[in-house]
Amino acid sequence: MTTTPARPALSLADLPVASDREAAWQALLDQGPLVDVDGAVFVVGNKAVDVVLHDPATYSSRLAFGVVGSPVPMVPIAFDPPEHMRYRKLLAPFFSPVVVGRMYESLREQLRALITPLAEAGRCDVVRDLAVPFPSQVFLTLLGLPLSDTERLVRWKDAVLAAAGPAGASEGQQAEALELFTYLGEKIEQRRGQPGEDLLTVLVNDTSAEAMSQEELLGLGFLMVLAGLDTVTATLGFAFELLARDADLRGRLAQDLTLVPGFVEELVRLNPVATFTPRVTTQDTVLEGRDLPAGTRVVMVWAAANRDPDRYEDGTAVQLDRDEAHWGFGGGIHRCLGSHLARAELRLVLEEWLTQVPDFALQPGTTPVLPWPAGLLGFPSVELTYGGART
Template sequence: MLTTVPLHSPDFYAGDPYPAYRELRATTPVVYNDVTNFWALLKYEDIRYVSSHPQLFSSTKGITIPDPDQPEPVQEGALIFTDPPRHRQLRKLINTAFTRRQVALLEPKVRQIVYGIFEEVKSGSVQEFAESFAAPLPTRMIAELLGASPDDWERFRRWSDACTGTADPEIELDAMEAIGELFEYFQQLIADRRNEPRNDMMSVLAHAEVDGARLSDEDLLNFAFLLLVAGNETTRNLIALGTLALIEHPEQRQKLIDNPALIPNAVEEMLRYTSPVTHMARHATEDVEIRGQLIRKGETVVMLYGSANRDEEIFGDDAEEFNVERNPNPHIAFGCGEHSCIGAQLARLEARVFFEVLLGRYPKLELVGDVDRMRATMVPGVKRMPVRMEAGV
């Protein structure tokens, strides 16, 4: 079944895709896009099925919506582009730095960064929220985790933007040039940590061993790239879009002001409602049938998380509504199955602390201009979002 909905277009994801998702879920939940040739899945259970069957749906040939103007940026051997059993081995090693205990130890550093971001904000002032508030926390946190100099976080952001915003005309740095600069930087950092370990994640990973196996320099380079791009853009988008949801739903914002203990639950709802990562793709390893549609071996399957996270069969009649008290909330904003996001707990921590401080200091938030999104199919990040921030009375 074909669709005229432009599911291949960055402009579609930078706009409001949800009405189209709702229509497709009801009419053609497994639909073919013949512009760049892929199957799109819109239902929650179908996406869980694909995610939990890596033997049928492989990650090795690419994970993004096909774009004839851009070759699929596959990094062979990188965690996000591997299937079992290699994927499990890599993930086991990298997990040593992302246990719940390890992430909990980072809260003082997250708070320090967040307090610094809000330090000189005057009540009633209009701030460029995306640039000044949403962007610095994840980028600085990643620099901190990897043991990079705090002064380098702006370079990290530049590299990250270039790698995710390949379709955005405002981004001048070429993606391949950015990857080259990034790898050169991290090669030196890895060599330093191999020789002289410190108290940072790169040192932990450089010396981690599971069943006698260690990560190679190439593995570490691939991981540093993944952490920078995936951990930066997605959390930045969560913070910006989560704030926008609070502005657009003042009654929900008031619930969090009255009861800050609800903030962790609200972060889960922000993840569901905004779906910072729009999709992941897989390639069928054999002929597979989903809802009566035959997907042939080698064809691309795109899992639309934003649609799945508003599937009425899972989230009920109020699936399109933003509800900070929603419980249960089995969203798949972090993916699911083999490739569920390894940094999910860190993203949750960053968002929780950010919104505790934001709402504690500036409960009155008002959008005073247009929200400008990056042209990108996977993470159409917020580039500009002017917000007036006022303290309570």
């Protein structure tokens, strides 16, 4: 018979994530591979994460994500096989490396337009001024929507994220989240019968048996807002905070931009911003020698698994030539659909920024602070100073 380890349960609030992330992830690994946290089973060991991700029949996403505050089911994350497969087949062509590669030049131009005035200003809040607007612009570009909607999208995105968060949305935010649905619904209607290569136009005009319904398209739009904007924003926040503090790393990257993709991988490995990813067991099962009854909430902690000494040598260090894979974009059938796009965004931002602003530091007197506990980990603000304006 299997055993249930008798460990004291932890609370998220006990983890020192805001003050010392390394200590927090290490504390979980020390108790791993499974740790009881706030009534859920946290999966922190690399091998256990691997098992969960590759057994979607036992570890269900539908049961885990079906309840998040969306008025329509979130496509494709809230589905299990076989439905999930249909969505991935429809969506995969829009997120392939080749298709993402075709967006490069347009995105680079948009970035130059964002970064040049910031570079001239000599200081900025790089989260507010660059890391927030750029992913929203990418979303609009992908869907073939006007960039002039960026500000509205950012507002709606905040409302949608609040609605999906533990505290829920205020009345004003609920109204704003609904505005996003109205907006997407209108755009879907406008695209019917229209020519175009963008994701929205192609999906709306799909006449195959596999075509998505209006409700499914809205669910997809909702998930993309939830999954594809603040994730990139937060990862960029970690990048700039780290580079502002680490002159050696900053200098190496600025001198040799071919090192940027290796840095991006390490960034996502060490700071996987979609911090906790849930599943719910569909049947009684055993994981790492522990009985898990049907209905158990199981939560993957990528940041811990990505440092697991069983897999990574010197796992807490940034090594630009490390070639092991990691779980920062998840794994198995729900592996991040937008990973190529996210990598491209991160890479482009860093390349353009380091070209225009190779040297920078945190604005004296400011310290980026991580709100904690949080579902999505990220600095709300990273103030930088550079060039003539540095004090």
